[in-house]
Amino acid sequence: MARMSTALGGGAVGGKTMFCNLDAPANAISVCRDGSQVAVAGRNIFKIYAIEEDQFTEKANLRVGRKPSLNLSCADVAWHQMEENLLATAATNGAVVTWNLGKQSRNKQDQLFMEHKRTVNKVCFHPVELYILLSGSQDGSMKCFDLRRKESVCTFSGQSESVRNVHFSARDFFTFAATFENGNVQLWDMRRPDRCERMFTAHNGPVFSCDWHPDDRGCLVTGGRDKMVKVWDLTGYKAREMYCVQTIASVAHVLWRPDRKYHIATCSMMVDHNIYVWDVRRPYVPFAMFEEHKDVTTGIAWRNAHDPHFLLSGSKDSTLYHHFFKDAQRPASQAVPEGLCFGLFGDVAFAVKEDLCSAESHRKSFSADRRYPFFFIRRQDPAEQFTNVSSALNLFETQPGASSMEWFAETARRYCLSGGPLPELCDRNAKVARELKRHQVAQIWMMLKIIYAGACAAGSAGNVVPGAGKAGHPLSRVRLARDYSCEGHCLGDGEVDLRHG
Numbered sequence: 001m002a003r004m005s006t007a008l009g010g011g012a013v014g015g016k017t018m019f020c021n022l023d024a025p026a027n028a029i030s031v032c033r034d035g036s037q038v039a040v041a042g043r044n045i046f047k048i049y050a051i052e053e054d055q056f057t058e059k060a061n062l063r064v065g066r067k068p069s070l071n072l073s074c075a076d077v078a079w080h081q082m083e084e085n086l087l088a089t090a091a092t093n094g095a096v097v098t099w100n101l102g103k104q105s106r107n108k109q110d111q112l113f114m115e116h117k118r119t120v121n122k123v124c125f126h127p128v129e130l131y132i133l134l135s136g137s138q139d140g141s142m143k144c145f146d147l148r149r150k151e152s153v154c155t156f157s158g159q160s161e162s163v164r165n166v167h168f169s170a171r172d173f174f175t176f177a178a179t180f181e182n183g184n185v186q187l188w189d190m191r192r193p194d195r196c197e198r199m200f201t202a203h204n205g206p207v208f209s210c211d212w213h214p215d216d217r218g219c220l221v222t223g224g225r226d227k228m229v230k231v232w233d234l235t236g237y238k239a240r241e242m243y244c245v246q247t248i249a250s251v252a253h254v255l256w257r258p259d260r261k262y263h264i265a266t267c268s269m270m271v272d273h274n275i276y277v278w279d280v281r282r283p284y285v286p287f288a289m290f291e292e293h294k295d296v297t298t299g300i301a302w303r304n305a306h307d308p309h310f311l312l313s314g315s316k317d318s319t320l321y322h323h324f325f326k327d328a329q330r331p332a333s334q335a336v337p338e339g340l341c342f343g344l345f346g347d348v349a350f351a352v353k354e355d356l357c358s359a360e361s362h363r364k365s366f367s368a369d370r371r372y373p374f375f376f377i378r379r380q381d382p383a384e385q386f387t388n389v390s391s392a393l394n395l396f397e398t399q400p401g402a403s404s405m406e407w408f409a410e411t412a413r414r415y416c417l418s419g420g421p422l423p424e425l426c427d428r429n430a431k432v433a434r435e436l437k438r439h440q441v442a443q444i445w446m447m448l449k450i451i452y453a454g455a456c457a458a459g460s461a462g463n464v465v466p467g468a469g470k471a472g473h474p475l476s477r478v479r480l481a482r483d484y485s486c487e488g489h490c491l492g493d494g495e496v497d498l499r500h501g
Contacts, residue, residue, distance in 0.1 A: 004148070005082070007201045011083070012303050013305055015324060016054065016058070016287040016293070016322075016327075017321070017322065017323055017324045017327045018054060018055060018321075018322045019056075019154075019292065019318050019319050019320060019321045019322065020049065020055065020056035020319070021046075021174065021318060021319055022040060022045055022314075022318040022320055023044070023045050023047075023315040023318070023485060024042055024043065024044035024318060024321060025042055025043070025044075025045075025265060025295075025298070025315070025317070025318050026040050026041065026042045026045065026299060026314030026315060026316070026318070026320065027041055027043065027074055027075055027299070027314075027416060028040075028041050028042070028074065028075065028076045028077045028298065028299045028314070028315040029041070029077065029299035029300075029301050029312060029313070029320070030077045030078050030079040030087070030299075030301060031079060031301045031302070031303055031312060032079050032084055032303075033079075033080075033081045033082070033084060033177070033305075034084070034170055034304075035051070035303040035304040035307065035310070036050060036051055037049065037050050037051065037059065037085055038051060038056075038079050038301070038312055038320070039079055040077075040314055040320055041074035041076070042074060042298075042314075043073045043074070043092070043186065044061040044065055044068075044073075045063070045065075046061070046063050046072055046074055046077075046089070047059075047060065047061050047063075048060040048062070048140070049320065051312075051322060051446070053106055056081045056320060056322070059087065060101065060108070060130070062099060062108050062109075062162075064107050065107070065125075065225055067174070070091060070092065070093040070095070071091050071093065071095045071097055071112065072089075072091070073091055073092045073093065073122060074089045074090065075090045075091065075092050075093075075119060075121060076089065076090040076120070076122050076123050077089050077090075077123075077131075078123045078125055079231055080125045080130075080420070080475070081125065081127060081129060082125075082127075082128070082130055082262050083443070084101075085100055085101040085102040085245075086098065086099070086100060086125075086147075087099040087100075087220055088123045088125065088133055089123065089229065090119075090120035090122060090135060090179075091119075091120060092119045092120075094114065094115075094116035094117055094118055094119060094120060094137065094139075095112060095113065095114050095116075095120070095459075096112075096113040096120055096123060096133070096143075096145065096301050097109060097110075097111070097112050097113075098110040098111045098112075098133070098147060099305075100397070111147065111150070113135075113143075113145055113151070115143055115151065115155075116135065116137040116138075116139055116141070116143065116150055117137070117139045117468065118137055118138035118139040118162075119137065119138045120135050120136070120137045120138075120237070120250050121134065121136055121138060121162070121163060121164050121165065122136045122163070122164070122165050122166050122167075122377075123135050124166050124168055125168075126168050127170050128173070129173075131146050131148050132144065132145070132146065132147075133145040133147060133149040134166050134168065134176060135166070136163030136164070136165060136166040136178060137162070137163055138162040138250070139162070140157065140158055140159075140162055140163060141155055141156065141157050141158070141163070142155070142156040142157075142158065142159060142163055142166055142178055142188075143156070144154050144190060154190070154193040155193065156178070156188055156193050156196075158178060158180060158186055158196070160180045160182055160186075161180055161181035162177050162181040162186060163178055163179070163181075164180060164181060164206055164207060164208050164209070165177075165178070165179040165207070165208065165209050165210050166178045166179075167210050167211060167212060168212075169212050169217075170212050171212070171217040171218075172242070174189050174190045174191055174397050175187060175188070175189060175190075176188050176190065176219055176410075177195075177210050177212065178196075178403050179202070179207035179208070179209070179210050179222060180206070181206045181349060182206070183201050183202060183203045183205055183206065183207055183224065183226075184199055184200070184201055184202065184206060184207070185199070185200055185202045185207060185210065185220070185222060185232075185239075186198070186199045186202075187199070187234065188271075188452035196261055198234070199241070200232075200238070200239040202222045202224065202230060202232065202239075203222065203223055203225070203226045203228060204224075204226040205225035205226045205271075206224055206225045207222050207223070207224045207253065207257075208223055208224060208225065208250070208251060208252050208253070208269065209222065209223045209252060209253045209254045210222045210223075210254065211254050211255050211264075212256075212257050213256055213261075214256055214258065215261065216261070218233060218234040218235035219232070219233060219234070219242075219253050220232045221256065221264055222254065223251030223252070223253065223254040223266060224250070224251060225250040225251075225269070225426075226496075227246060227248065227249060227250060227251065228244060228246060228247070228251070228326030229244070229245040229247060229251055229254055229264060229266055230243070230244050230245075231243040231244075231264075231280055232422045234334040242280075243280035243283065244283065245264070245266075245278050245280060245283040245390050246283065246284075247266065247268065247272075248268075248271070248272055249268035249269065249270060249271040249272040250266055250269040250270060250271075251266055251267075251268060251269070252267055252269035252297075252298070253266065253267050253297075253300050253302055254266050254430060255301070255302065257277060257302065257308050258302050258304065258306050258308045259306060259307075260307055260308050262279050262280050262281050263277055263278065263279055263280075263287060264277070264278050264280060265277050265278075265300055265302075265311065266278065267297035267298075267300050267313070267440075268296070268297070268470065269296065269297075270296060272295060272369070273291070273293045273295055273297060273315070273317075274289055274290060274291045274292075274293070274297075275289070275290040275291075275297055275300060275311070275313055275344070276288070276289050276290075277289070277324070277325075277328070277408060282332075284333050285332045285335065286329035286331050286332075287330075288325065288329065288330060288331075289328060289329040289331055290311070290313070290321075290328055290329070291329060292319075292321050292323070293313065293315040293317055293319065293321065294315075294317040294319075294320065295315050295316040295317035296315060296316045296367065297313050297314070297315045298314055298315055298316055299313065299314040300312070300313045301313075301340055301430065303322070303454050307320045308323045309324065309326070310322065310323065310324060311325065336469060337351070337352070337353040337390075337391045338350075338351060338353065338391070339391075345398065345432040346398040347395065347397050347398060348393070348395070348396040349392040349393065349394075349395050349396075349397065350390065350394045350395075350396070351394070352391060352392055353392075353396070354390045354391060354392045355392075356395070365407060375433045396474040403490045407436045407437075407438065410436055411432065411433070411436060411438075411488050414432045415429050416429065422452060423453045424447070424455045426445045426446065426448050426449035426453070427445075427449065430442040430443075430445035432450075433445060
């Protein structure tokens, strides 16, 4: 089916992973409604790219003029999802700028709002109201603009720290969410700018991003510096945490995946350059991972609101990527399904992949529900399923009496430490150790026999090796051993008292 193109034109939907190099690092990206074009904004870049079959094509450069203005230093960009030619940018100097791609002139700037005192972190268009634009700033305020006027129509003061994100609800016309530097999330009704409808603490530290679920009313996901992604149920009197995903770095962006109820895409603010897609029902392993970027990912956007297969991303490495979901890495498929653990009392637990277990296993198996004929069952795409690996757990317990110290008492009763030649004593004690299944101890007795029996015999006979007493001589160590173990303790006829040696 053909895609509708915007005023700048657009291409057909592609089906592969591709990228292009940018002139400067990107701070944010936004996709037009039909998914044919993407806007890339940053401190030194603001361009429109068409998404062609196998490449990105630059369609417009909105940074015009000989002397660049701070109004063009973009922290965020939003493309209107109802008006294909309308964009808005948030500037680091507090400016909110709207752009009209339908203008015939080279300069596409439409309106300029200079009402914020500090950096504007986020701009957001209303999903169904054409002329409503919302902004959130470091100055702690949120402003609602009617694009038919030259100034804001109302200001929302969070009575808190910096506003990091604002987002309109797709299901409630007047509701929007705002996230703050102190970890709070506020829900506002546009008709009541004097105070928020609800406020709750979502994270331990700044909340950098939020996104309303496209289908479930009252379901909000948030991500923060505490490395957590949390899903909230806001339908009740109090906000209830439904799911929590622990990541390895601060969460900069969270985004629900289209047509996938439990999937969330995330990227980090530092350290980790990858993009992850999580299934909140299995929060410990990412469902999919894109690892193409070499520096921090600064913006992510699904290409189409109803297409879960294509993801766009911009990064500080000055690249723009078009990700095909089937090309993603699947961490679960690389996980090792085997494990070994020792218990405090000598028990051993061993997990092994069930495919490797013997067929004689007595574990109970559970078959699928076949209440309906197979031709009524919707066949799932394997690429959309978690790798199904099942491990069997085996527990080996110590047998009764295995940890008994009876062998120690038996050793004390049967060992002979004097009253005979050293070789005979070593042989006797080695035999006792073997009978008690202390085979390593038996080997030690045999080593003692080999090392010291000859030295003691030499000492009893009074044999002297010329030069053996000199330091460094090969036999000096034997003599030292003899002097320590045997000299002064021989009982006559080669007998040795081992209690003193």
